[in-house]
Amino acid sequence: MLKNDVAVVGAGLGGATVAYGLQQKNYRAYLINGSEQDNRTIPDAKNVLILEGYDGLAGDRSLALEALQKNKQILKTISEIEQKIVLCVASGGGYTGSGNLPYICDILAADSERIVVPIVLMPRKDEPIQKRLNAYNLAKELIDTDGIGAIIFVNNESYDDLKRINIVLVNMLDAFFSDSSASSGSNFDDSEKMKMLKEPGAFVIAMLSDKRAEEKKTTTQDMINALTAKNIFLPINNDGIVGNIGIINQKNNKLDEHELIKAIGTPENVFIGYNGNVNIACASGLSYPVEYIKKLGQSAVEEQKERIEKRKTISVLDDLNTEEIVIPEVKKKITKGKRNRISLDFLNSL
Template sequence: MSLKNDVLFIGVGNCGCKNAKIQADNGYAAMFINGSEQDLKLLGNVKNIFKLHGFDGFGGRREKAIECLQQNMDLLEALQNVEQKIIFLLYGSGGSTGAGLSTYILEQLLESVDDEGSPDKVICPVPFLPALNEPIGKHKNAYQSIAELQEIEGLGASFFINNSVTNATTGLKWINNTFAKLLDSFLTDESVGELNNFDTSERLEMLRDSGAMVLSLTGKDKQEMLVDKLVRTGIFAPLENDKKCGLIGIIHSGENDINTDAIVSEVGKPLNVFEGYNGKNTLVAVSGLSYPIEHISKLGELAKQGFAERKRSHQSAVKKLSNLDLEDEIVPVKATPAKKLSKLELLKQMRTTK
């Protein structure tokens, strides 16, 4: 059974909204949050747009988020009225709008609880991580936003998209479309096999599994690439080498397409393995993984090095003119009346004399 009707994609900022648009075009419910009128116009005729009033972008400063929310409290009210039970929050972790607002939005969505006080929605963050060659400000934002993400309790699976895998041929559009295809295959597969099925409850269990989650999909003639794409060369951030794994899900397209042991040897021994058969393609999902700390730490280190280099360059670039020491005739300077202090100078003087 498909989970499609239970899903809402919320896009925040330019990156998040572009990816939410792809999902909306695929028939999913979507919500678009941004302050940039220009970016919102690029989405075309889409429904459920929330315009952040007074903020045409954050200008790279994610700390503006709290000021923005103070002027747009109706956004939090709108999030309280979300009906879908599975929510994917899409945002660029290196930007400022998405990276700044994501923590507040996730915490607001987790406010919805059942009678026992547990979250009654499955909340899955999808941060798009900046490429290694992007500006250091983006690396700084990404590092700080993921550090905040780590502290939020009650989240479901997190999908860390690695923009470093793009190149001149593929581009970011390829990454976005690939993620949409992978997730749609996971959410909507209705294949039925005589031996076993990867059913709805098992897929929900994986989405509830806190930690990182990765997906890989391949045709019947390319099975040898599947595991490598899952853990190393795919669109997700490289896995930690700690063999910490929660659950594994496999939809087989053939009887001998993928050996479960090959996956376990790469990701670690899971609590459980869910398997289905007779799929159009072979799909592998792994949840409950450690966050990609090593990769994100690399972004933080690049930011740290970059800011240190900027500081050194700025200090060395500041030059002052020296005295000429000319041996010309010295002309006596006439005394000039004392300059009247400006209001600011008066204010400073008053503060120092108190």
């Protein structure tokens, strides 16, 4: 089982809350935040790393980033994480986590052996303009980052209750990393799981349990629905782009991989295991949900322009910032990133 090879870094309130959920399940988890108030919501968390000098400076993703860069001890702690796989969690919409996450990923990715998996909690469409813009910018920066693995885009629209989203996410990840099912014919082993997480692109996972009491097995169609529609992630694109598919069949169940392939796309490989505690299916190397994220960003930009226009008509002062807001393009393909990597020399100097 991979569980002991996994560490978690959560930044900001959303990120720290999810990281805490995994800490409760015995994962090595670090919680980074600058806000006293946020930290008070998770009083018994361990490994809380405080961004000194940042509390009260909120309001800008770049200020959050600057604060992290000045907190050398935190950078050192992150760079010294020993686990092979590091889940890096933050909400897209806030400032602290959203501003910190790309840099956290850069630091971890400086060690090319490490598998860095960002998990972004994406805001609902009706959240404030700035939250949507922050999330857009975070998604763009991560997609442009070289050397990181799969990105998991959680959709906060999936349930009204964010706690419920966290629970589903934490339970699915834990089931995936704790799986050690074995069968004589074929297995979805740890190296295959790592291969899937290392693969750039979007990653989605679904977990469904057979109801033994009612003798009701999870069907392939149930799993397809859970993987493509009824889940907690941003919708996957309907373009058939997929890297690998992994399936764990619950004991005595057998999902039809050909049907899953028909629904998602033709992968390079399909990894199948049996005798699991639950049914799990996952897909990696999916094209990024660029259209969805673009729409989220564009709607925010349009509303912002409208706001500014309105303000102009009532204001007697001329000093409002009415500069054209340019929304950068996110590339659809998975291409080499543009952002600079952090060198190992830098990390060694910390």
